[in-house]
Amino acid sequence: MNRLGRVVLALAIVGGTLGWYVTRPVTLPETVSERLTGDAQAGERIFLAAGCASCHMGTEDDADPLVLSGGAQFETHFGTFYAPNISPDRDHGIGGWTQADFLDAVMRGVSPQGQHYYPAFPYTSYAKADPQDMADLYEYMMTLPADATPSRDHDLGFPFNIRRSVGVWKALFMTRDWAVTGDLTAEETQGRYLAEALAHCAECHTPRNALGGMDRARWLEGAPNPSGSGRIPAIVGDDFSWTAFDISAYLETGFTPSFDVAGGSMSKVIANLGQLDKAELDAIAAYILRAADE
Template sequence: MKKLFRILFGLALIGAITAWFLSAPQYVDTADFENLGGDVARGEMVFAMGGCNSCHAAPDAKGDDKNILSGGQHFASDFGTFIAPNISPDPNAGIGDWELIDLANAMQRGVSPDGKHYYPAFPFTSYVRMEPQDIADLYIFMKTLPVSTKPSEPHDVGFPFNIRRGLGLWKFLFFKSDAVMEPSDNAEIARGQYLVEGAGHCAECHTPRNLIGGLQLSKWLSGAPNPDGPGFIPNITQHDDALGTWSAGEIAEYLATGFTPEFDVVGGSMGSVVENMAKLPDTDRAAIAAYLKSLPALERSQPRQ
């Protein structure tokens, strides 16, 4: 029995050490961000691409107040309620004392300046596909936004999901930087893929997740349960019951105006998405449409039972 106990103890110790190393935070290559200047105008477009104010503005903020990134919006999930933090340029309540590399590690590795894992409610799983220059431009633009001194609220997440180190194991299983769809030689589709799979983070809402929150890539953009309440987030593949009946021009028009081909009007959280997409160049909305039209037709994903 003593020998068996020693073996089991040894295996448990090896497992714990392995889990500790696998769950360690990973960081971007600093060389990718050295000597990168930023452009405010381009950064404003990246800000719109990423829809930063859709989550980080105060609840019910309107007009110019949507650029006050004081946080406070609540996002329900199967694991608890996540609350968007203050990411305004305030050095105490917000991220005003961050360097470019801090923003890069947050957006592309899901790691805070003090080495803690962020929850994937923050879509670093998509932002990891962004180009360093876009992040540098975004960094410069965000410095120009109004400050807010409102403290960030803690997430309402219970055990065991409140153990941040455990998120490193989740990342080991599900955090990938590869393109989801096969890259296209068509420049317009390639640009659309960059926007949809990266900065636009469309899959974070439109792709179903497994029991522990990983995106089901085999059901890419085929719709998902609405985490905030009743209803279902639409399938946006080329299935006949989804966007398959829309032309590329109709998709681009929807992203610019919020009007569907059936003269319906965008609603819910998609309204904020359209508000930001409307700020992009026509070529970017056309590129998003081209990428969506290139997707295979998948049936709408069904809610988990």
């Protein structure tokens, strides 16, 4: 092999090694889970705020929101994603997961088998959550009914079916930095935690770039519906004139200021958020109005 060939080979080896390192699944330090004891009663509130049932409940019209058998279909230009079974069933759900497995999944997007989850799962938002809240959520979810419905494989074409490539996506777009910063009031700070971390409002209400990363410069400015049907509205900007009372009341009741009713996936979101304390809904409203000023 001539000198140029050896240089090219060396560069290829270095590049491949660097790429393998960058795309590796990164889990939480073991000490994070070791120091946590979850509380199922506290976890119920996290379950409602995080909206787990909105995506993972069954698809039947009379589906029980506490039976997380999965099956919901999400069509995107990357392919079709299917919500998995996350009930406590040991064979088809998460019943065999440890608390550490659960925290790695929801906060780092890494499966118990050490593979990347696709970011259709909003772990980019849950990454900002308090690990104690996620430990509480784990304990609560383990009290829910088990269901033996098998999860359905995603329908993705090349190259999106290569899970290792999600490591590149994470390196580019996954951050635990808050989108709305500055000198926030205590209420706005609470609302930011609820909206940015747990309720993951931006996952739907913020436009995305060609690779599916959120455009943080247009935070909450509305986005095309991933299903291709309609548009998810902006909740900031000149065309959004709701008051804090309007926002809080909508999240509690589903009624807009013009007495229209929330529909589609938002109706499921409100079915969960509407069970939170009014002070928490008021905090989300305060955060949204603050976000409009950023």
